Amino acid sequence: MAVSLVVLFFISLFLGRYPLSPNEVIKILASKFIPLQQPWDATAEAVIWKVRVPRLTAALLVGSGLSISGASFQGLFRNALVSPHILGVAAGAGFGASVAILLLEDPFLVQLAAFVFGLLAVVVTFYISRVYKESNTLVLVLSGIIVGALFTALISLIKYVADPFDTLPAIVFWLMGSLASVSNKELSVVILPMSLGIIVLLLIRWKINILSMGEKEAKAMGVNTNRLMAVIIVCSTMITASAVCISGIIGWVGLVIPHFSRMIVGPDHKALLPASLLLGALYLLAIDDCARMLISTEIPLRILTAIVGAPFFAFLLRKSKVGWSRS
DSSP states (O other): OHHHHHHHHHHHHTOSSSOOOHHHHHHHHHTTTSOOOOOSOHHHHHIIIIIIHHHHHHHHHHHHHHHHHHHHHHHHHTOTTOOTTTTSHHHHHHHHHHHHHHHTOOHHHHHHHHHHHHHHHHHHHHHHHTTSSSOOHHHHHHHHHHHHHHHHHHHHHHHHHSOTTTHHHHHHHHHHOOOTTOOHHHHHHHHHHHHHHHHHHHHTHHHHHHHTTOHHHHHHTTOOHHHHHHHHHHHHHHHHHHHHHHHOOOOSHHHHHHHHHHHHHOSOHHHHHHHHHHHHHHHHHHHHHHHHHSSSSOOOHHHHHHHHHHHHHHHHHHHSOSSOOOO
8 A cells, every 4th residue: 555655646746737757757856865957847846846746745644634533533433434524623614714715815824714613613512512411422423413514504604695706616616625725835734733643543543442342341441431532533633624724625535445444454443544544645646636637627626535435435335234343
């Protein structure tokens, strides 16, 4: 998987509207580390370092982040239909971005608002779930559905009052997901929280096996379930909010890729999380290449991930037992 990812990343560097040969790409990359004469056009170097490398790096981060978050949430909630957006983070981020596009029109502030409101949505979800003294995962999920529905309605309100000729198309396009506007500056903002969340999830992945057996069984084995659940939710939310703020709302990645990884390596989270990480990055990188190359205009990522993910998920439901396995 790792080798395939490296190969696809290199191939993706010379795919696009501005044609580049593999030889040019190699020389441009090597020139950053060793002194070389510059037979290539300065435009080609700008395309590589200012457009394609940031975009492809973002695809790797977003794909791997959503996939590992989805696998962690599925283990935490013991539900194979859970996705990283279950606690309302996507709807909250979408509302924040919509408000910023309507009022501010600054790309960096749009991403900042998406990140802040994504985290705020999860905080509200936790607050609502605490209405019950004995809070459990079911109450938390239901709270996430409530918060997601509320922010979705607010997004509809923002679209209703937006200028239909200017602002409304910008909001709709952002919500459909794209990596076209990602720059090195935006990557530098999200790479730290995403990397930190991914590293923590990888370090505690063996504990998710215990938690997936059930809270009572985990407590009987001496695991502090409340603290472990909080760590998983905080890390997954931080990853998802960071991903959404640079890519928009991209569905199906965090839902389908963990299933596909489970078919390859099995349900053990010690292998499942690294496999989901690599496959998610590989999948979104390939989807982004298709979005750039299939037609003359760029296709929003959310459309392609749904076209690919929905039939595949239907195939999984047909071939697999419906339910959660503790094995």
